[in-house]
Amino acid sequence: MSHLTEKLADQTWRHSMGRRFEAMTDEIFQVIRWILLVGFANYLAKTHGTLTFSLTYWMLAALLFGYIASRFLLRPEVPFLGNPTARLPRLIQSALNFLLCVVVFALTLWAVGALTQAIADYRSLR
Secondary structure, eight states, X not given: OHHHHHHHHOHHHHHHHHHHHHHXXXXXXXXXXXXXXXXXXXXXXXXXXXXHXXXXXXXXXXXXXXXXXXXXIISSOOOTTSSOOSHHHHHHHHHHHHHHHHHHHHHHHHHHHHHHHHHHHHHXXX
């Protein structure tokens, strides 16, 4: 317990923890913002059925995929295979990270679609 108290009193440690917490909350906010934009476009596409809203939804969904891909591929990858140095394991690691990106994106779009469909159904009952 005294170790924790010493850490909390250390200004440098608190500053670094504050920066980490700020970066994490910023990432979470970015993802939520993108999901809300895609969800709203999906809602408009489902309720109005126009080509413009459908194109807007798919363009925003593509941007969301790009954001998720940048999170899993362009920044430090998830180390499925540790830290490989040979070329083939690095390619496999990148492929696994791309697959993770696609799965996260598909689950996100599924969740957004289910939520917006439920909202559209609720709104049509009123």
